[in-house]
Amino acid sequence: MVELRRVFCVEDDPDIRMLVQMALAKLGGLEVCLVESAEIAQQEAAAFKPDLFLLDVMLPGMTGLEFFQLTRQDPELAEVPAVLLTAKVSADYPETWKQPGILGLIEKPFNPVNLASQLHTLFDASKQM
Amino acid sequence: MAAFHPRNWSLQKRLSLLLAGCFIIITVLSAILVKAYFENEYRSLFLKREQEQIRLVVQRIEQNLETRLRWVEAHADRLADVEGLLPLASIREHLKAAQVGSGFSDLSVMNPEGVVLIDQPVFPGRVGTDYSFRSFISRSLTEKTSVISSLLIGAKTRRPMYVMAAPIFDEREELVGLLVASTDLREEALFKRLGEEMQDQDSRLLVLDPINRLYIASSNPDQVLQPLPEPGAEPLLDRLLDSTSRGTLEDEQGEAWIFVNEYMEPMHWLVVKLASERAVLMPVRNLISQYLLLTLLMLVIMGCLTIYLVHYLLRPVRQAIAQINTAVNQGGGLQPFAIQRQDEIGQLLQAFNALEQMRDRQDRMKEEFISLVSHELRTPLTSIQGSLSLLTSAQLGEPEREEMLSIAERNTGRLLALVNDLLDLASLARGSLRLEMRQQSLKPILDEVLCDFSPQAKAKQIELDLEMAAEDIQVKVDYARLQQVMNNLLSNAVKFSPEGTRVSIQVSTDKDEWVRISVKDEGEGIPLGFQSRVFERFAQADASDRRRHGGTGLGLSITRELVAAMQGRMGFSSLPHQGSCFYLELPRYGLSTTEES
Numbered sequence: 103m104v105e106l107r108r109v110f111c112v113e114d115d116p117d118i119r120m121l122v123q124m125a126l127a128k129l130g131g132l133e134v135c136l137v138e139s140a141e142i143a144q145q146e147a148a149a150f151k152p153d154l155f156l157l158d159v160m161l162p163g164m165t166g167l168e169f170f171q172l173t174r175q176d177p178e179l180a181e182v183p184a185v186l187l188t189a190k191v192s193a194d195y196p197e198t199w200k201q202p203g204i205l206g207l208i209e210k211p212f213n214p215v216n217l218a219s220q221l222h223t224l225f226d227a228s229k230q231m
Numbered sequence: 232m233a234a235f236h237p238r239n240w241s242l243q244k245r246l247s248l249l250l251a252g253c254f255i256i257i258t259v260l261s262a263i264l265v266k267a268y269f270e271n272e273y274r275s276l277f278l279k280r281e282q283e284q285i286r287l288v289v290q291r292i293e294q295n296l297e298t299r300l301r302w303v304e305a306h307a308d309r310l311a312d313v314e315g316l317l318p319l320a321s322i323r324e325h326l327k328a329a330q331v332g333s334g335f336s337d338l339s340v341m342n343p344e345g346v347v348l349i350d351q352p353v354f355p356g357r358v359g360t361d362y363s364f365r366s367f368i369s370r371s372l373t374e375k376t377s378v379i380s381s382l383l384i385g386a387k388t389r390r391p392m393y394v395m396a397a398p399i400f401d402e403r404e405e406l407v408g409l410l411v412a413s414t415d416l417r418e419e420a421l422f423k424r425l426g427e428e429m430q431d432q433d434s435r436l437l438v439l440d441p442i443n444r445l446y447i448a449s450s451n452p453d454q455v456l457q458p459l460p461e462p463g464a465e466p467l468l469d470r471l472l473d474s475t476s477r478g479t480l481e482d483e484q485g486e487a488w489i490f491v492n493e494y495m496e497p498m499h500w501l502v503v504k505l506a507s508e509r510a511v512l513m514p515v516r517n518l519i520s521q522y523l524l525l526t527l528l529m530l531v532i533m534g535c536l537t538i539y540l541v542h543y544l545l546r547p548v549r550q551a552i553a554q555i556n557t558a559v560n561q562g563g564g565l566q567p568f569a570i571q572r573q574d575e576i577g578q579l580l581q582a583f584n585a586l587e588q589m590r591d592r593q594d595r596m597k598e599e600f601i602s603l604v605s606h607e608l609r610t611p612l613t614s615i616q617g618s619l620s621l622l623t624s625a626q627l628g629e630p631e632r633e634e635m636l637s638i639a640e641r642n643t644g645r646l647l648a649l650v651n652d653l654l655d656l657a658s659l660a661r662g663s664l665r666l667e668m669r670q671q672s673l674k675p676i677l678d679e680v681l682c683d684f685s686p687q688a689k690a691k692q693i694e695l696d697l698e699m700a701a702e703d704i705q706v707k708v709d710y711a712r713l714q715q716v717m718n719n720l721l722s723n724a725v726k727f728s729p730e731g732t733r734v735s736i737q738v739s740t741d742k743d744e745w746v747r748i749s750v751k752d753e754g755e756g757i758p759l760g761f762q763s764r765v766f767e768r769f770a771q772a773d774a775s776d777r778r779r780h781g782g783t784g785l786g787l788s789i790t791r792e793l794v795a796a797m798q799g800r801m802g803f804s805s806l807p808h809q810g811s812c813f814y815l816e817l818p819r820y821g822l823s824t825t826e827e828s
Binding site: 115117118120121124125128129160189210211212213214215 | 605606609610611612613614615616617618620621631634635638642
């Protein structure tokens with residue numbers, strides 16, 4: 103069974119990036135790559151070979167979901183699942199993220215102490231199916 | 232009772248009632264006026280016609296009398312010769328022959344003293360009677376002219392008659408006698424004929440003899456030559472006898488009569504034409520009632536048309552009310568009203584549509600604002616909560632603990648700034664912002680703001696500089712608020728400037744007593760399409776801008792209102808790719824007065 107080791111995270115707020123870094127790398131023992139926009143992620147994601155994307159939905163320029171759609175056409179990234187991070191600002195939002203490859207949605211504010219185990223649970227559940 | 236006030240009636244009811252009322256009033260008024268006018272005209276026409284007829288009647292009577300008088304005069308001439316009167320025997324022969332077919336009932340010859348010499352037909356006891364007591368006889372004798380008497384009752388015959396007397400002259404023009412011819416009214420055909428001729432007409436003819444109180448002629452054959460009723464028995468007749476030439480009289484039943492009189496001199500007769508006013512005016516009244524009937528019909532048609540028209544005019548309003556009520560009761564959205572007309576109602580509905588659209592836009596903006604605010608609140612909260620939970624529940628080294636604390640502190644500040652912006656916005660919207668306006672020197676304020684921004688600018692290698700036209704420029708402002716304004720403008724300028732460029736603040740003054748503070752950057756400039764909305768609340772050039780550059784979209788909106796609250800004004804100029812320049816102008820304080828004095 104594939105184990106979750108490498109997480110590629112796109113988040114525009116520097117402080118939240120720091121918290122994710124702390125939660126996943128320091129506490130969760132995962133290898134983490136953090137970038138601030140989807141445009142940068144496009145250039146760097148393939149090289150990192152992630153097991154999972156952690157995507158903020160509201161990003162400047164390209165949104166997290168748009169970035170996820172693009173990765174589906176990239177042979178190297180098409181199989182990489184994603185978990186969304188969102189401040190849940192819109193009522194109709196839950197409908198749009200339910201699509202193959204998106205494992206779940208973590209609402210802000212999230213608890214960084216549990217973040218790694220949350221990702222593990224979602225990732226493992228998807229692999230067992 | 233309020234429910235019955237016309238104000239509470241439907242417009243349709245009020246308009247319909249108003250129009251119907253107007254129509255009815257106009258119809259009734261016009262009917263009254265037309266009736267009065269026509270009746271008057273018709274009455275005077277009728278009177279004129281009657282007057283002519285009565286004149287004709289009088290003429291006929293007078294002609295008749297004239298002919299007869301000529302006849303008497305002609306025969307008088309034949310009754311004398313050179314010696315005087317003819318012998319009685321030949322006079323008798325003459326009279327006998329003359330009387331046949333003459334129309335005179337009685338002929339007699341008197342001597343110059345007025346004593347009857349001979350009569351035809353013979354009436355016992357008349358010969359030898361002195362008639363000079365009759366005024367017309369004595370007048371004929373003294374004046375030696377022919378004379379017509381008024382109506383009289385024969386002294387011997389007791390008959391109503393009128394008498395003509397013509398003097399008889401001999402060849403020396405000496406008066407030798409008097410030919411007297413009487414006409415028995417009972418045998419006089421003319422009056423009967425006159426009465427009969429007038430029977431078919433709508434007016435009655437009366438020839439009255441007021442002196443002898445007798446009907447001479449009448450449309451009613453039974454009255455002819457009958458005595459007039461006693462005074463008081465028939466008031467209409469009494470009044471007629473007293474009246475002038477024409478007019479209206481009422482009888483005892485209150486019925487009005489129109490009459491025309493003419494007084495006939497020689498006989499002292501009154502010729503009267505009398506008509507019932509009701510009968511005379513009947514055609515006019517029939518006409519008016521037909522007119523009213525027709526108008527009533529038209530009124531009904533007009534009424535129906537009016538009701539339909541009002542109904543048609545107000546249909547969009549009713550539909551709109553129904554649409555609004557449905558929307559309110561069922562809680563659904565309101566569809567725009569269908570506009571089929573360009574009249575006032577169409578315009579009202581159009582205006583309503585526009586209002587509704589504006590409201591929708593505002594609602595959407597408000598929703599967007601709330602969603603934005605909640606997002607903006609959640610982002611620092613996420614950092615605060617995240618860093619605090621890491622601090623409390625995870626094993627962290629000292630540098631990491633410090634990092635977590637600074638994250639918490641920084642985001643608390645962000646949260647506070649956002650809350651302050653929202654509070655400012657709320658008090659500006661309510662108009663309840665309190666300013667402490669004091670005279671200040673401008674330079675210390677600007678220096679302080681520049682100092683605050685220098686770390687940020689340094690991080691992006693942006694050069695900040697300040698140019699002032701004069702060292703000491705005084706303005707009257709709220710210190711903290713002007714600082715807030717400058718913070719906003721500088722923060723935008725630094726935010727939108729690429730690395731390694733320059734942001735400059737220029738302060739200039741002009742003769743118009745304004746101080747202009749401009750903040751100029753060398754960034755991308757404001758897109759042309761967005762320039763008109765720069766100061767709108769929650770507006771940002773690009774939805775993604777708010778994430779790239781932060782901010783709530785409230786900064787410039789708040790800034791402009793703050794400047795306005797300090798009696799200043801604000802504007803900007805910008806060209807794409809050539810940077811933007813935001814400026815504010817404040818009234819100069821103190822300087823202008825010292826210059827003038």
